[in-house]
Amino acid sequence: MxxxxxxxxxxxxxxxxxxxxxxxxxxxxxxxxxxxxxxxxxxxxxxxxxxxxxxxxxxxxxxxxxxxxxxxxxxxxxxxxxxxxxxxxxxxxxxxxxxxxxxxxxxxxxxxxxxxxxxxxxxxxxxxxxxxxxxRLYRLGELRRPEPAPRGRGRLADERDRELLARWYAEFVRDIGESGAQDPAAWADRHITERRITLWETPDGVPVSMAGVTARVAGQLRIGPVYTPAGLRGRGYAGAATAGASLAALTAGAEEVLLFADLANPTSNGLYQRVGYRPVTDFAVYDLPGAGG
The missing domain is CATH 3.40.630 (Aminopeptidase)
Structure with a gap:
């Protein structure tokens, strides 16, 4: 014992x-x-x-x-x-x-x-x-459609979106201040092949936001990345894309749907809670400047 x-x-x-x-x-x-x-x-x-x-x-x-x-x-x-x-x-x-x-x-x-x-x-x-x-790590409770919902619709990204996804991924990585990112084109190819990106597009068919999901493992999926180009933010597109990706995750059989939000961004934290996400626990990321073996 x-x-x-x-x-x-x-x-x-x-x-x-x-x-x-x-x-x-x-x-x-x-x-x-x-x-x-x-x-x-x-x-x-x-x-x-x-x-x-x-x-x-x-x-x-x-x-x-x-x-x-x-x-x-x-x-x-x-x-x-x-x-x-x-x-x-x-x-x-x-x-x-x-x-x-x-x-x-x-x-x-x-x-x-x-x-x-x-x-x-x-x-x-x-x-x-x-x-x-x-x-902050969030878990989806009851999924709710964001209100007011922007006009448009969600759809899965496909081959015609390859260049757009690669560019948006590179912009997302730059915006969050990360280095050593995956190759954007390879990232786009993998996520298109595995049907992991939901796009929100305007009524005339222009993509304006994306929300990805991870592979399902141990019954859970995690939403991410969520990205809207800077000039299109504040119009509800990210909330609509996140809700669409969350619904797709539930439809795929996920027992839990999770996501992370930067605590320095009250807008995104409020948005995810309005869609139906509830706090689980907080995480922290530290850099160790100059650390080596």
Whole structure:
């Protein structure tokens, strides 16, 4: 029988398949708080490690008494993704990563975990973390049509939208201040092939907003990205596209539909709640400037 004094040990894993063999059940046990590692590993499993870049992803799990209690992964050049940890576990993860010589440019986790990791990283390395973003995870309750609804209709993106989606994806990544994005054309091709983008278009057939969805895994789908070009914002298009993508997710059999919103943007948070989304928990993203192995 496991006791509270059982030792905890971080174990690196060689690839996504070994990671899912070891941690898949743990991740699926709590789909909402584990939504990011679930969807990222599903992309790696489906599209291959090269979808995020040339460098190999990094994986690991924390085991106690023979059971997985936490997990991490990183797809370079992106930040480390971590499941919920206690402050002590965050400190042990920092020690594990530093000892292994891993580059850690930042961390993305629930707020308590990210804050504990940032503090442990500062204490261990002397590097001052920089808060990049605070986000709120939402879960769809009762889907509601946004009011007032803009004129137009939603439709799935197809081959005729390839150039538009690639351009909008590049603009979205630029707007949120991310680097190391996926190739826009390849991103558009994958999302068109897998029917993952809902467009909202005006009555004369001009696309004005998009809302994507992740693959369904552990019964959940996550909406994102949601993007409207700057000159078309404030007209209800994003809400209409989000509602359309959410309905498509429910129709596809999703048990949970989730999305993230930047807490610095009260407009988007209010919009998602009007459509029917309810808060689950808060996340934080920290950058570790100059961090290396």
């Amino acid at each position: 496991e006791t509270s004094s059982a030792p905890s040990t971080w174990h690196p894993l060689p690839d996504v398949h070994a990671f899912l063999d070891r941690a898949g059940g743990f991740l699926r046990s709590r789909p909402a708080p584990h939504t990011v590692p679930l969807t990222v590993t599903e992309q790696l499993r489906t599209w291959g490690a090269g979808v995020y870049g040339e460098d190999a992803p990094v994986f690991g799990v924390l085991e106690r008494g023979g059971e997985v209690r936490a997990a991490y992964l990183r797809t370079p050049p992106y930040r480390l993704i971590v499941t919920p940890l206690t402050p002590e576990e965050a400190g042990s993860l920092v020690a594990h990563l530093v000892t292994a010589g891993h580059e850690v440019p930042g961390v993305n986790a629930d707020s308590d975990t990210a804050t504990a990791f940032a503090a442990a990283w500062r204490a261990r390395t002397g590097i001052e973390p920089r808060l990049h973003e605070r986000m």
